[in-house]
Amino acid sequence: MSDRASRLRERRNQSKEKAQSQVEPESDSEDRESQESEESKPSKTSKTEKTSKTGETDSSQESTSLKDEQVGTYLYLPEEQRDEMNFRYKMISAEYEREFGESLEKNRHYYPLVIEYGLDCLEDATPQEVREMLEELEY
Structure with missing residues (x-):
């Protein structure tokens, strides 16, 4: 420790x-x-x-630190949603690495993608549509 x-x-x-x-x-x-x-x-x-x-070399020495570039944000998710997000990350990351020969970093690349495209989906949603989406998630 x-x-x-x-x-x-x-x-x-x-x-x-x-x-x-x-x-x-x-x-x-x-x-x-x-x-x-x-x-x-x-x-x-x-x-x-x-x-x-x-x-191995320390990746923080080779490139700038993620903490210097982005703001840390913590959120709480239902366990099933977190598991699904992690599973999808593993699948997308493996396919991305196979295709391009470089890794898809979870904090640097994947999470911003999930948030940005999730925001795009919600951008034109009416309050009624948001409520319906929440009901589909069983909240």
């Missing part, structure tokens, strides 16, 4: 450093980065060792 907490703390610190370096002038941020790198060498070394042992 403490390993997970330290990884989360390290990610938060990296995000803060990144945000601060974008705001501060380059000369100040370079000085601060060199000081911080000296302070956090053990944690960076251990992270490097972990990636070299597994042979």
